[in-house]
Amino acid sequence: MLSIKDLAVAFRTRRGEVDAVRGVSFDVAEGEVLGIVGESGSGKSVTSYALMRILDAGGRIKAGEATYGGVDLRRASERDMQGIRGREISMIFQNPRAALNPIRKVGRQIEDVLRRHARADRQNGRAEAIRAMEAVRINDAAARYDAYPFELSGGMCQRIVCAIALACDPRLLVMDEPTTGLDITTQKAVMELVTDLIRARAMSAILITHDLGLAAQYCDRLVVMKDGEIVEAGDPGALFSRPAHAYTRKLVDATPRAGASIRSLLPAEVRTPEPPRRITDEALLEVRDLVKTFAGKSGPVHAVRGVSFDVKKGQSVGLVGESGCGKSTTSSMVVRLLDPTSGEIRFEGTDLAQRPAAGFARDPMRSRIQMVFQDATDSLNPRHTSRQTIAEPLRAMAGLRGRAQGQRIEELADLVGLPRTLLDRFPHQLSGGQKARVGIARAIAVNPSFLILDEPTAALDVSIQAIVLNLLADLRARLNMSYLFVSHDLHVVRLLCDHVVVMKGGEIVEQGSAEQVMTAPADPYTAELLSAAPKPPAPRAAA
Amino acid sequence: MTDATIPAPKPASPRRQGSFDHIVYVLKDNPVTMLAFAMFAVLIFAAVLGPALAPYDPLATDAAIALQPPSAAHWFGTDNLGRDVFSRTIVATRLDLLISVAAVAISFVVGSALGAAAGYWGGWLDVALSRVLDTIMAFPLFVLAMGIVAALGNTIENIVYATAIINVPFYARLVRAEVNIRREAGFALAARLAGNSDIRVLALHIFPNALPPMMVQVSLNLGWAILNAAGLSFIGLGVRPPTAEWGIMVAEGANFIVSGEWWLAIFPGLCLMFAVFTFNLLGDGLRDMVDPRRRT
Known part of the structure; x- marks a missing residue:
């Protein structure tokens, strides 16, 4: 036709x-x-x-x-x-x-x-x-x-x-x-x-x-295009x-698909064994009864209604839910950009909810909790080069200047795999994956112990997503960080996280180990999320 | 949509592209910008060297040569007191540019500060400031200028203040809108996470992103400010005779147009037009210069 x-x-x-x-x-x-x-x-x-x-x-x-x-x-x-x-x-x-x-x-x-x-x-x-x-x-x-x-x-x-x-x-x-x-x-x-x-x-x-799984599920015939x-x-x-x-x-x-490990997303020739890491029983972050109510035009909006979860030292926790479930509000409160209405955010024993978000930029705890943003384009100042962007936290929190700052920036660029020649480029001169690396370098610049990842791969192509996810897994082991991974995609979350928290309508409907939530979901909503994901045919019969 | 424009991979530049290189690039890229900056250079040249360029003393009267048409000796002719119109027009450039640049600079600084504060913190501050600015916007320039002159005296500074006050709302509103849409942008949040105080986030991260549209506003405003200054002189406020100023020269010359001595008003009028035209053309070029996204 x-x-x-x-x-x-x-x-x-x-x-x-x-x-x-x-x-x-x-x-x-x-x-x-x-x-x-x-x-x-x-x-x-x-x-x-x-x-x-x-x-x-x-x-x-x-x-x-x-x-x-x-x-x-x-x-x-x-x-x-x-x-x-x-x-x-x-x-x-x-x-x-x-x-x-x-x-x-x-x-x-x-x-x-x-x-x-x-x-x-x-x-x-x-x-x-x-x-x-x-x-x-x-x-x-x-x-x-x-x-x-x-x-x-x-x-x-x-x-x-x-x-x-x-x-x-x-x-x-x-x-x-x-x-x-x-x-x-x-x-x-x-x-x-x-x-x-x-x-x-x-x-x-x-x-x-761009979603191979979606195309495979709904199409009779596929055409793969490149360049x-x-x-x-x-x-x-x-x-x-x-x-x-x-x-x-x-x-x-x-x-990402059922049964795949994070390394198996990479092409076979660059796969390296996943670095070992230590998960302790010691709690790094304890969130208790966190509530956020916004004043809306037609009455109060209950964005988060009493959320409690823990993140242990070295552990990665996935916060999953669909838009409007309160996961972003929760992460904003934990990263101290937003004040909760009530509840506790105990980080290494101190209740951070008591310290107002407005003045938290000068708090000594600021450097301990950092964040990687969803949209790498939106989260980089269009007027700053990569170098200036990464220098920002080093100057403000570590007090590094001059040569020491320059050395640290290059060290960070190497760590996240950003070629040093790209340090003097503006965001619009970088690709999506490179921008994501700049965002990660900025977040880990001051050696935080806890990193919030707000859908860091949502705007990336799948092959770049695979690389960035693996980079995050490597950095976690190397720098001994804990992650709170916020995402709508259970299959992506499972790759990086040990523990999964599923949110709906401002409440937690289910939480447990990633394996358990993925294989035997207790809540019907979790099951619905899992079944809604496109199911690509199994590749090459695990050859 | 992103599929449409994939820039070819460019070789890594050996060194950081400096601001100067970028300015040169913008000038080369757009002939109109080049022309505008050339015209601007002429204005600056006349303003800086004004008295040195003028062939005659702009204030020297000579009744014997009053109201002579343009000639080889007096390119733009002479006025009713026998002053050389060409000399007066050249010398007036400095004063007119000073008035407009000073007025625009004041309104730029004040308007940016007010607008940025209103846009970033919002709330009652925003409501209060916005209403005050609306009130100023509704105020006719000439009425305000007359009020200020009546209260503080008829000086050039007061005319500058009047023009500046009238222009503040335009800057404030523009900056307010630009800051407001970026207040919750990822890079602003990231800057806060990097340990920056609110003032730093606003001044170093959000405000500079409002500069490109501001530059267009500045260039248009310079043109208006010159017209305003001339208009105020025309009605007898601010600059007083015998000072050479385009507005006054047009005002004085207007009396002689009916009797056929057109050169008194037409030449300063053309200069005024040239200056306003230059500033209007300058806008796009200035915007491209302050926008790093134009560097590819």
């Missing part, structure tokens, strides 16, 4: 033309779901933008053919393309909130599409829009018609986006990272809904994702069990 041959796309930049896609060919058959998998910069999104002809300014299709049902997509007039977009081929974008017009009622937005393609008129527009909303299983669609995007949850927004994309019965649906940023249970619900609808309407689809080229194609099972290309094998290895 869709056929792409030797497609090449180039972008004009300050440094001349950059090839984003170089000669990609694939077909999508009637009723087939094709997965395009690749890491950032692989050209997977650009390929789909090119076939919809919605490339950014500066981008152009350099060569190749793209035909859809006999129509040459490359040469079709803009008017023809407008007819094809939405009616024949439609698209679901990454961020549902950004894809919806924030000041227009969601029902109206569905109606706009229907009327644009003459599927409805002024009289029956509302009814048709509600029908489209019901088709994506939105409960009480008539009432939701009048909602604005900000009033709906992320998952609900993505359903609206699906409703818009499917409103005109397109034959081909292009999904660009449709569930990135959604909770894992929501991801499952959305993906199942979409695949059901695709089957029921006998549509074709292209699923673009604008297809390195491997085939059916998911075969790709997983016998990856032919080295890059595919690396991706398969790096995907």
